[in-house]
Amino acid sequence: xxxxxxxxxxxxxxxxxxxxxxxxxxxxxxxxxxxxxxxxxxxxxxxxxxxxxxxxxxxxxxxxxxxxxxxxxxxxxxxxxxxxxxxxxxxxxxxxxxxxxxxxxxxxxxxx
Amino acid sequence: xxxxxxxxxxxxxxxxxxxxxxxxxxxxxxxxxxxxxxxxxxxxxxxxxxxxxxxxxxxxxxxxxxxxxxxxxxxxxxxxxxxxxxxxxxxxxxxxxxxxxxxxxxxxxxxxxxxx
Numbered sequence: 032x033x034x035x036x037x038x039x040x041x042x043x044x045x046x047x048x049x050x051x052x053x054x055x056x057x058x059x060x061x062x063x064x065x066x067x068x069x070x071x072x073x074x075x076x077x078x079x080x081x082x083x084x085x086x087x088x089x090x091x092x093x094x095x096x097x098x099x100x101x102x103x104x105x106x107x108x109x110x111x112x113x114x115x116x117x118x119x120x121x122x123x124x125x126x127x128x129x130x131x132x133x134x135x136x137x138x139x140x141x142x143x
Numbered sequence: 144x145x146x147x148x149x150x151x152x153x154x155x156x157x158x159x160x161x162x163x164x165x166x167x168x169x170x171x172x173x174x175x176x177x178x179x180x181x182x183x184x185x186x187x188x189x190x191x192x193x194x195x196x197x198x199x200x201x202x203x204x205x206x207x208x209x210x211x212x213x214x215x216x217x218x219x220x221x222x223x224x225x226x227x228x229x230x231x232x233x234x235x236x237x238x239x240x241x242x243x244x245x246x247x248x249x250x251x252x253x254x255x256x257x258x259x
Contacts, residue, residue, distance in 0.1 A: 073252045075250070079245070
């Protein structure tokens with residue numbers, strides 16, 4: 032079945048850039064997503080990318096997709112303390128009925 | 144516009160007791176999802192509804208879990224009897240149109256279940 036993997040933890044200093052990485056196995060992925068989860072809250076969609084794109088930029092967020100290597104990354108520029116949260120990579124695939132398959136999440140800690 | 148509403152937010156029960164979670168999706172959203180999120184893990188789909196029909200319940204442990212969405216709007220997820228391993232966060236999500244190529248899912252805050 033589908034598998035999505037992420038590193039568990041990332042620590043950065045305020046003002047630096049953060050890069051969160053994700054690998055997936057499903058070659059029929061159509062959309063890939065980044066969700067943010069703050070403590071005690073549900074998941075908030077940050078951004079998504081269609082599988083035929085290799086980059087998408089949205090304000091401080093840049094998503095890079097390497098479809099050949101099945102590698103997705105999220106870059107957060109000028110990271111702020113409010114960016115501290117768990118970030119989940121997720122994918123949907125053709126025939127999956129829009130079922131989201133999530134990674135294990137990366138906890139981002141922003142230090143002053 | 145109100146988001147996805149879930150209740151209760153927290154529930155503590157003893158093992159072997161029944162428990163129920165309620166979800167009200169965003170108005171007009173035909174598709175409703177229940178996810179299970181274990182500590183330190185990403186959410187995993189339990190069941191997906193299109194209106195009142197459960198179209199994907201392959202991951203729902205049917206011996207103890209049940210769900211319903213009788214009028215195609217709000218939904219209830221039930222566990223009977225609960226086991227220690229059921230302690231987790233139960234998330235509900237909704238989306239407007241499952242047939243669309245891109246279909247954003249909106250998540251509720253979840254119900255955190257603790258089974259003692």
